[in-house]
Amino acid sequence: MKIERIELHQFQLPLVHPFRTSFGVQTERTCILVAVYSGGLSGWGECVAARRPDYAYETTVTAWHVLKDFLAPPLIGHEINTPDDIFTSAGYKMVRGHNMAKAALENAIWDLLARAQNVPLQQLFGGEKARIEVGVSIGIQSSLEGLLDRVDKFINEGYGRIKVKIEPGWELKPLRAIRERHPDIKLMADANSAFRLSDAGLFNQMEDLNLLMIEQPLAHDDIIDHAELQAQVTTPICLDESIHTPGDARLAIKINACRIINIKVGRVGGLTDAIQIHNICATADIPVWCGGMLETGVGRATNLHLASLPNFTLPSDLSASSRYYLEDIAEPTFSLNSEDSTISVPQGPGSGVEVQLDRLARLRRQLEVIKS
Ligand code: OSB
Ligand code: MG
Secondary structure: OOEEEEEEEEEEEEEEEEEEOOOOOEEEEEEEEEEEEEEEEEEEEEEOOOOOOOOOOOOOHHHHHHHHHHHHHOOOOEEEOOHHHHHHHHHHHHHHOOHHHHHHHHHHHHHHHHHHOOOOOOOHOOOOOEEEOOOOOOOOOOOHHHHHHHHHHHHHOOOOOOEEEOOEEEOOHHHHHHHHHHOOOOOEEEOOOOOOOOHHHHHHHHHHHHHOOEEEEOOOOOHHHHHHHHOOOOOOOOEOOOOOOOOHHHHHHOOOOEEEEEEEOOOOHHHHHHHHHHHHHHHOOOEEEEEEOOOHHHHHHHHHHHHHOEEOOOOEOOOOOHHHOOOOEOOOOOOOOOOOOOOOOOOOOOOOOOOHHHHHHHHOOOOEEEEE
């Protein structure tokens, strides 16, 4: 199919609850959606870049710039019949990094290709599962009581895995309190790079809490220190921010920097490399799970299809739509199957969700149309 037209849409959605991590608090999301048109069909992808370059160096402004000026124009008129054809376009050959910008456009094209074949996206890459085991990611709270209330609320809703954000001064105490109250819940911590190797003693003190894993305890760009830490603690370390490419995954596995990898499709530049990292990990017996970036329904749908691959054996950061937004941009929205803490993979053609164009027109703050 020849790509005829690409659109970039930007809008903002308030979060139902502020989300605080070790690098700051977020109360709303600025969202970019990419739409790709061909032969009367459209495919949609979401860009997960944030307003600030904290979790990653990309921002909504850099992603918009790279999409509009470098990635999208060479694709107009380009013939694409398989996902690999994307990488023969001049933009994808040239641009280094900017994975979140690349992923939004690439995932839109995967969606378009699946819609053209009238099959669910997962069928294009052999994703098999129909239900994805999920958990909830809880930001840093202002009080221990507030945290415990939130944990109780999500457990009552049926979430079977709790992840809490930690930072220096907010680690052992909150984790111990949750563990005492819920001796059997699957529990893990995400530090978003807030600690140093010299904090190894702190992670040793967590050993008796039976944590599923500790996510990204050390610097985003320091795989070696993670290997040193993993040698000193028995709790599995999971890498998030450190893994941007299949090469990063191979390096981390080779030097035992982690025992688990969190795959975020935006962080690794799109479904193609996300699938490749999944395969590398499967071969090495490293289980993976799908990370989240507070996506709208568009990105959440992509994530659910990705997580249907067999080596996604740990609960993913994919919660019900209502946990993030009052009104989503796409339908149907996602709800939790509370009996087994899963979310079902949408089964319509492509990603299985439809962007609500009236809502988009109402909320949109910026639009760019790229065509010949
Ligand atoms: O580190 O996993 C992270 C959200 C924004 C940036 C980084 C992270 C997160 C989450 C949210 O933990 C997970 C979700 O979307 O539910
Ligand atoms: Mg993380």
